[in-house]
Amino acid sequence: MSKVDNSTEPLLAVTDLKVTFNTRGTTPVRAVDGVSFSVRAGETLGVVGESGSGKSVTSLAILGLLPERGVQVEGSITFDGAELLTSSEREMQAVRGRRVAMVFQDPMSSLNPVLTIGRQLTEVLRRHHVCHKAEAPGRAAALLDRVGIPEARRRLDNYPHQLSGGMRQRVMIAMALACEPAVLIADEPTTALDVTIQAQVLELLRELVAQSNTALILITHDLGVVAGMCDRVHVMYSGRIVESGERHPLFAQPRHHYTRGLLASVPRLDLVGGKLTPISGSPRDVIDWADGCAFAPRCPAVTESCLGTPPALEPLDDTFVRCVNPAPLGQSMWKAD
C-alpha cells in the first residue's frame, strides 16, 4: 500500500465539486459543497460519512450519472488530464466502464434480471471493443474465474436470481473490471452483504487493485473497512470534507469531533465492558455551512465561535481539519473507563 508514487500526477482529480438539487417549489439542496480530492494509480482512497453526507452523489457525479434535469454540477473533475464535467455524453460513454468503472451498493438490484450473467458481461466487453465477438464468452468466463466464481463457464448461462448476493457482487466487480479501468469507484460495495461475505469481497477488491495498479475510491460508512484498506481517508459531513489525511494519523489521532464521534460509535473487541458512544442528534439537525459549522448542533465541543463564519479545511499537524476548535493532539480516543 505504500508503493504509491507521490510524485506522479493524480489520475483523477475532483476540484471544488458542488452538486445542487433544484426541486421545483422547494429550496435548492446542496448535496456536495466544494469537495476536492485526487487519486493516483495504485492508491486506495476512502471516503467516509453518514447517509446523506454526499458520498454517493460525489461518485455519481464523477461518472456523469446524475440526472440532467434539476441537478446542477459545478467545479471540475479531471481524469487523465481531460475535464469530465464538460465532456459530451458520447465521450462519457467511452470513459464509463472503460477507464473509470463503478461497483454499486446493492448487487441484488444492480444486475438486469432478464439477461444472463454471460450476456451482461460480454455486452461490456463488446461495447468497448476489448475483444472479438467470438472471444467474448471466453473472456467473460475468465473474468468470473478471476473474481473467484467457481464453474465460471456454466455460470455464464445463469440468471442473476440464481446467484447469491455475494456471487452477484462478484459478478458486478467482474463487470466493472472487464475493461481493466484505471479508476474503480466502489460505492458501499459490502453494505448489502453478510459480514462473512463482506470480508471476502473486500479481500477480492484489495487483491485486484494490487494486481492491476488500479486506483480505488472506496465509499463507505464502515470505518473498519477504511482502516483496513485505504491509503488516505476523507471524512465527509453534510456535503463537505471535514477531515482528511493519511490513514494512520487520522485514525490514531482524529482531530475533528465528527471523526472522533464516528470512531467512538464503532464497537471494539478490545474494550470489553466499555459502552458505545453514539453521536447525539441526527444528520437532519445540520445547519447550513454558510451559518457556521454544520456539525455544531451535534458537536460535544461546540463553542460560540463555531457559529457565524464557516470553518475552512486547514492543515493541522499531519491531517487537514475543518474545525475551529479541534480536539487537542495527544488526547487518546481509546481509554477504557
Added chain:
Amino acid sequence: MATVQEHLQSLMGNRVVETSGSSLTRETWNRLRHNRIALVGLGVIVFFVLIAIFAPWLAPHDPRATTWFDQIRPSSVPGPSREHLLGLDESGRDMLSRILYGARASLIIGIVSLGIGASIGAAFGLLAGAFGGWVDSVIMRITDVMLAVPGLLLALSIAAVLGQSQVAVMVAVAVPNIPLFARLLRSSMLAERQKDYVNAATSVGLGRRPLVMSHIVPNSLGPMIVQGTLALATAVIDAAALSFLGLGSADPGVPEWGRMLANAQRYLNVAPHLSIIPGVVIFITVLGFNLFGEALREALDPKLRR
C-alpha cells in the same frame, strides 16, 4: 474424508445443473402451472382456438346452408334435435355449426385488432419512453385526446366511417387500444429506468440504444403481456358488440357471435336459446382470457416473486 468431499461436490454440481437454464419465462410458467385458475383460463383459450382452427371438420353442417326454412315462423323456431344439436337459427341454419365457425371470426378479429393496437401503441410508448422530453409530451397529449373519447364510441364512429366489413371492425377495435398500450409501455419504461441495474448498465458505458432495447424494454414487457391477454377479452367483446350493432361483415351469411345475438333478439320470447347460446359462448371465451390474464399478472408480479 475423500468420499464426503466427493459427495459434497456432486451435490454442488447437481445444484448447478438443476438451476442452469431456468429463465424468467420458465419460472413464470412454473408458477402458472401450479395455479388452477390459470390452467382453467388457458384450457378455455386453447379449447376455443382449436375450435376456430378445426371448425370445418368439427361442424356437422354448412353454417350458411338453410334447411327447414318453411317451418320457421316468428312463433316457432325448431329447438335442438338429433340432427341439429343446438337447433336452428331464425333463418334455418345449424346453430352448432354457426357457433363453431363464429369462433373464427371472433378470435381472428380479436387477435388481429389487438396485434395492430398493441404494436402501434407499443411503438409510440417506446418513442415516448426512450426519448422523453417533447417527444414524450406530444405523444402523451395525443393519447390523452384519444382516451377522452369512450372506446366503444370511438370504435363505432371508425366502423361507421370505414363501412361494413370485418377489416373495419378490426381497425375500429384496434384504435382504442393504441393509447392504452402506449401509456402502459411508457410508464413501465419510466419505472424501469429508475432501477439500479439501468444505472449500473449506464456506468459501464452503454449508449442509449442498447440501454433501452436490451435492458429497459425487456424488463417492461411483463405488464404489456398481461394487458394484452386482458385486452384480448375486451377485443372479443367489442367485436361482438360492433357486429351486434350491425357493423360486422357485409355478408349476412358470415357467422359472427355478435350478429347471432342481434338476429336472435326478435325471437327472445319464442326461442330464447338463440340468444342464450352465443351469449354464453362469448361469456366463456372472455372469462377464459380474463382468468388467464389475471393469473399471468399474479405470476409476473415482482411483489409475489421471491
